[in-house]
Amino acid sequence: MIRLENISKQNGQQIVFIEASAALQKGEKIGLVGPNGAGKTTLFRMITGQEAPDEGQVSVDKGVRIGYFSQDVGEMAGRSVVAETMEGVGPISALTAEMAELEAAMGDPDRADDMDEIINRYGEVQGQFDELDGYSLDGRAREVLGGLGFSLEMMEGDVGLLSGGWKMRVALAKILLMRPDAMLLDEPSNHLDIESLIWLESFLQGYDGTILMTSHDREFMDRIVGKIIEIDAGGLTTYSGGYGFYVEQRALAEQQQQAQFERQQAMLAKEIAFIERFKARASHAAQVQSRVKKLDKIEKVEPPKRRQTVRFDFLPAPRSGEDVATLKGVHKSYGSKTIYEGLDFQVRRRERWCVLGVNGAGKSTLLKLIAGASEPDTGTVSRGPSVKMGYFAQHAMDVLEGELTVLQMLESRFPQAGQAPLRALAGCFGFSGDEIEKRCRVLSGGEKARLVMAMMLFDPPNFLVLDEPTNHLDIATKEMLVEALSKYEGSMLFVSHDRHFLAALSNRVLELTPDGVRTYGGGYTEYVASTGQEAPGLRS
Template identity: 35%
Template sequence: MLFANKLAMSYGTQDLFADVTFVIGESDRVGIVGPNGTGKSTLLRLISGQEIPEAGSVGHRNGEIGFLKQEADLTPDFTLLDELWKAFPEALEIRHRLDEVGRMLEMGEGDVMELVDEQTSLYERYEMLDGYRIEARISRVLDGLGFERSDWEKLCADFSGGWQMRVALAKILAAVPEHALLDEPTNHLDAAARDWLATYLKDYPGAVVIVTHDGEFMDKVVTKVIEIDHGEVTPYAGSFTAYLTEKKARAEARERERLRQRREIARQRRFIERFRSKATKAAQVRSREAALERMDIIETVRKAPEVRFALQANGRTEREVLKMRGIAKSFGDEVVLVDVNLDIERGHKVCLVGENGGGKSTLLRIAVGTLEVEEGTIEWAERARPGYYDQHQDEALDPDRTVIEEVREGSNGAPDVRLRSILGQFLFSGDDVFKPVKVLSGGERSRVALAKFLIQPTNVLLLDEPTNHLDRATRVRLIEALAGYDGTIICASHDPGIVDGIATHVFEVKDGEATEILSMRKVDSISDDGPKTARQRREAKEARKAANTR
C-alpha cells in the first residue's frame, strides 16, 4: 500500500501542493495527471523516498518500490543482460558465490565438506528466490520491449537514449516490485512496445503508478486517476476517459452552483439594502449580513493556462529543398542505413516512422550535418535554413542559466522584449523567466528547449520526437502549429497525433532502408480546400465511401 497524509511540498516560493492525503491499494493502477510543473514527478520522488516532504508523511507499507525516472541510470560498460541482473542483487550474489565454490571444489581448495554444505545452502536459497526462472522473466520483458536476442551482449553505452530508457524500464518490470512507479514510461516506445507494456501492466501483480501524458495508454491501464492542478490533488475513479468526463461534469455542476450562489447573494443584498434602516427588520438584516460573511464563495473554475504560438518560415526555399542519395551509415558492425534516397520538396511535411534504433534519428542527424556518412551525398537548397530539434534537446540546456538566459543564447541577438514575448507564449511570465533551468520540471525544460529552437530563423524544421515530455495541451498546440507551418518539415516520431495531424508523406525507416508508405500529389498542385494530411485524407476517403453506399 502507498499512502500520503497531509503532504505538503514547495520549491522556493512555488507551492506545489498542500494537505494532500490519499491511499493507493495493492492492486490499483493509478495515473497521475496535470500540467507540466505541477509536481507529478515530485510526488513520485516523495513516494519513493528520494525526496523528503516539507510537511506530512508519505511512503509505503510492505514490499519493494521500483521507480522509473525520466533519465536512465545504467552502468555504461555492462552488457544488457548484466544490467538486467542488477535488478536481482541477492540472486546475482549467490550465482557468483556458486561459481566460486564450484571452482574451489574443482581445484581442491578449502574444506570439501564445508564447501559442499555451503553449495547446498546456496542452491536452496537460489531456488527460494526463484532464481532458475529469472532469466526467463528477463527474456519475456526484453522481448516485449523490442530487444533482439543479439542485443543481450551489447554494452549499455552502445544503445541510443531511447533504448537506454527501455533498459531502465525492463529492469523494473523484470524485478516485479510490489509497487511500480513509472515516470513517462511510453516516451521512447514505439507502438508495438507501448501495446505490450499496456497489456503487461494490466496484469501486473502489484500497485502501478504512472505519470504520462498519453491518454490512450492510460485508458488501457489505469483504474484510478489522481489530478494535480493549482496545488490541489483530486482523485477520480475509473479510466482516463472517465476522468475527463467526470471532471467536465464536476466543473459544470460547480459553475451552476456558483451562478445559483451569485443570485442568492444578490437577493440577500437587495433585502439588506431595502430594509437596512427599518427598525422592525433590523434583526433579519443583521442575520443575513452575518450569513453572507460566513458564506464560502464559490470561485470560477480555474482553467490551466495553455501554450499558444504560431510558426512561420523565415523565407521561401527553392522547390527542391533536400536531396539525399545513396546514404549509408554503420556504427561498428551494426549497419543502420543502406542506400537511402530521399527527395524533399518545399511544403512537404515528412514523417519518419519505425522502431527505435531503426535509423530515424541517424537519418535526421546526417541530413542536418551533425553526423558524417560513409557513403552518399546530401544536397540542400541554397536558400534552405534548416533547424534541428534533438529528442534530448532539453538535456543540452545549461542547468545554471536562467530561462531567459538560455533562450537568449540561441536567439541571434533578439531583444529581451521579444524573448519575453516568446517565453510568455510558452507559459513563462514575470519572474518565471529568471528561474534557473535546474529547478524546472521535465516538461518545463522541454518548453524552454522548444522556445529556444523556434525563435531561430529557419524555413526547414528537422524534429526528433518533438512531443516527448510535453503535456497534453502543449502537445496539441504544437501539432496545430506544425500543421499550419508554411515551411518544410522532416519529423521522426512515434506519436500518432503527429503523423495524423501533419504528415503529407510518411517513410518507414527499417532494415537500413527508408520506404515511402504514404504519399500525396505534389503539394503545390493541391487546392487550398483539398485534404493535405494523413488524417484529412483518411476522413475524406471515409466520407466518399459513406456517400457511395447511400
C-alpha cells in the first residue's frame, strides 16, 4: 500500500536516512518510534509528498487517500468548530451555502427564465453533497467532537477563539471524520484528557484503515498497534508486535548482537596474535597468508548501537511532619460556577494522591489551592511547618529568563552545584550536546516544561504538586521520571492523563464528582479494578 524503498535523506549536516526500507500494508496499525530528532516527522512528510527523499523511492498505491495529523495545525478562524471539522472531508460548507442559494432562487419568480439552469445546477451540487455523505456528516462530526471532549456549546462557537490545545483536537477530529485509507498521526495523544484519550483509543481500534502513528504514551500505543517501525541511526527496522513486545525484542537482539560481536572479537584477536607471532617465519608463511586472506573476507559484526539512556536519582528529600496539607470546609467558585462546597481533604506523609475528574471538575483548582496559587472563597488551606513544596504547573515556565542559556539558567538557580552535575541533570531531561547552550526564549513549550521540572527536582522538595507533569516528555524521559519518582520518599499530589504514570506512582486516589469527593485507599490500578472504569467520565 505504502512502500519506502532504499530511501536516503539529509537535512543540512544531519543524515536522517541511509538506504532505509519499510512497507505499510492495508489495515496495519503501526507505531513509529525513535529518539527525538531521528526523522519521524520527515518520514511522514515524505509519505505525504511534502518532501522528497534524496535517493530511493516512496510509493503509494493509486487511489489511496492519506490523512495526516501533525502538530502544526495552521490557521483556523471564521467558522464554527463543527463546520471547520466537516470542512476536512470536503467543501461541505460551500456546497451547503450554494444549495441554500439555489433553493431560494427556485422560489424567486424573477428567476423563472433561468429555472432550467438553476435546477440542473442544484442537481449537480446535491449529487456532490450526497457523495460526501453531507446529510449524516453533521451528526458524525458532532459524535467525533464529543468523543474528543467538546461540549455542544463549544461545537457551535468560533474555532478561532479556541486555545492551541483545543485547535489541535479540531485538527485531529477533521482527520478522524475523513476516515481516509491511511492515517498518519503525529502525537495524537497530546493535549487530550484521559476520557478523550480512551475514546480515541477505541475509535482507532475500530478503524479498518492503515495507521502509522507516533505517541509518547506507551499504554495508548500498546493498545492500538500490532507492529513497530523503529528509526535508528538512519535505518528503519520493523518489529512484529506491540510496543511492549518491541522493547523486549530490541533488548534481546542487542544482547545477541553483543554476544556475537564479542565472540568475533575474541576470534579476531586469536588470529591476529597468530599472524603477528609467525609472520617472520618462512616455515609458517603459507599458514599466515591463509589466515590474512580469511580475515579480509570476514564480514565484521558491529557492536549494537547504544541508545542513550537517561537516569535521574533524587537527592534525599528532607523529612516532613505527618500532616502535609489540610483543606477544611473549602468553598470555591468562578463566577456562577461552583467548584467546591465544603471540601475537606488531607495529604499525609508519603501518600501519593492522583486526582481524577472530568473536565471542569476542579483538578487544577485543587492543586492551585494547596500550592497557594489560589485562595479559597471560604474555608482554610494549610501546609505543615516542615513542608518544602515543589509545584509544577504551566505558568511555572514564566520563571525562565529568556536571554539565559539552559546551562546558565541552571547555574543561576544552583550556583554551588558545579557544571558536571548540572550538565548531567540537563541530559536527563533531554538537553544534550549543544542543546544546553540554547537560550530559554527559543525553547519550545515542551523544552521549557522539561527545564522547569529539572530545576524543581534537583534540590528535592518533600511535597510534589504536579499538574500534568508528563506532557511533552518522550517515552524514555517519562520512564526516567517514573523510575526516579518511584524511589522518592516525599509526598505527592498530581494530575496526569498518562495511565502508566498513574498506575506506577499513586497509592491513593481522589475522585472529584458533582456529588462531592470520593477517596480510594489503593492506587490507580486498584481504582480501575474497583470501579470497572479507567476514568470517571466513562462511568455510566
